[in-house]
Amino acid sequence: VARCCISPSILSADFVNLQAELGRIANADAVHVDVMDNHFVPNLTIGLPVVQRIQEVSPVPLDAHLMIAEVDRWAPAYADAGLASVTFHVEASNAPIKLARELRARGAKAGMALRPATPVEPYLDMLAELDMLLIMTVEPGFGGQSFLDVTLPKIRRAQQAIEGSGVDVAIQVDGGITEETITRAAEAGATMFVAGSAVYGAADPGKAIELLRAKGQL
Ligand code: DX5
Numbered sequence: 001v002a003r004c005c006i007s008p009s010i011l012s013a014d015f016v017n018l019q020a021e022l023g024r025i026a027n028a029d030a031v032h033v034d035v036m037d038n039h040f041v042p043n044l045t046i047g048l049p050v051v052q053r054i055q056e057v058s059p060v061p062l063d064a065h066l067m068i069a070e071v072d073r074w075a076p077a078y079a080d081a082g083l084a085s086v087t088f089h090v091e092a093s094n095a096p097i098k099l100a101r102e103l104r105a106r107g108a109k110a111g112m113a114l115r116p117a118t119p120v121e122p123y124l125d126m127l128a129e130l131d132m133l134l135i136m137t138v139e140p141g142f143g144g145q146s147f148l149d150v151t152l153p154k155i156r157r158a159q160q161a162i163e164g165s166g167v168d169v170a171i172q173v174d175g176g177i178t179e180e181t182i183t184r185a186a187e188a189g190a191t192m193f194v195a196g197s198a199v200y201g202a203a204d205p206g207k208a209i210e211l212l213r214a215k216g217q218l
C-alpha cells in the first residue's frame with residue numbers, strides 16, 4: 001500500500017504571506033493550488049504568474065487544480081512552468097484525452113477532475129491516459145464546505161475500474177476533508193487527499209498533516 005498523500009490547499013492560506021505559508025506545510029506530499037477564473041466557478045483566485053512564483057519557491061511539489069473555462073488553451077502553460085501535476089476539469093475540456101497527453105508530453109502528471117454531479121462511467125475507458133482522477137467531494141469554488149457523502153459510490157466505482165484494469169491512477173478527493181471524513185474517502189478508495197481549512201485552520205498545520213496522513217492510511 002502506497003503512503004497516503006496529503007496535499008494542503010493554499011486557498012485557506014494567507015495569500016499575502018504565501019512563502020511563509022508554504023514553509024508551514026513542508027511535511028506535505030504536495031501543495032494544492034486552486035486556480036479559479038470566475039467563469040467555470042463563481043470565484044476568482046490566482047493565475048499563471050503567481051503560480052510560477054510559487055513553483056519557484058515551494059519546498060513541496062505543486063499540484064494545480066484548474067477550475068477555469070477554456071482549459072485546453074491554458075493548462076499546457078502550467079505544465080511548462082514545471083508543476084508536478086496539472087488537473088483540469090473534464091466539464092471544461094473539449095478534448096480531454098488530447099489534453100492529458102499534452103500535459104504528460106510536457107513533463108507533468110495529468111489529472112482530470114469531476115464535479116460532484118459528473119458521472120465517472122463515461123471516462124473509465126480513458127484512465128490509462130491519466131495519472132490522477134480528482135473526484136470533487138464538494139461543489140468547486142470555495143473552501144470550508146461540507147463533504148458530500150453522495151460522492152462515495154463514485155469513488156468506489158473508479159477504484160474498482162482502476163483495480164480491474166491494472167492502471168496506475170491515483171484517486172484524489174478535494175473538499176470537506178477532515179480527520180473524520182478522510183476515513184470514509186479512504187475506505188472508498190481515495191489515496192490522495194486535499195485539505196484546505198483542516199490544515200490551514202489548525203493551530204499547527206504540520207501536525208494536522210500528520211494526523212490526516214495517519215487516518216488516510218488504511
Ligand atoms: C474548492 C477547492 C478546494 C478547497 C478545499 O473548490 O478546490 O481545494 O480549497 O477546501 P476545504 O478543504 O476547506 O474543503
Ligand code: ZN
Nearest residue numbers: 034065174194
Ligand atoms: Zn481544489
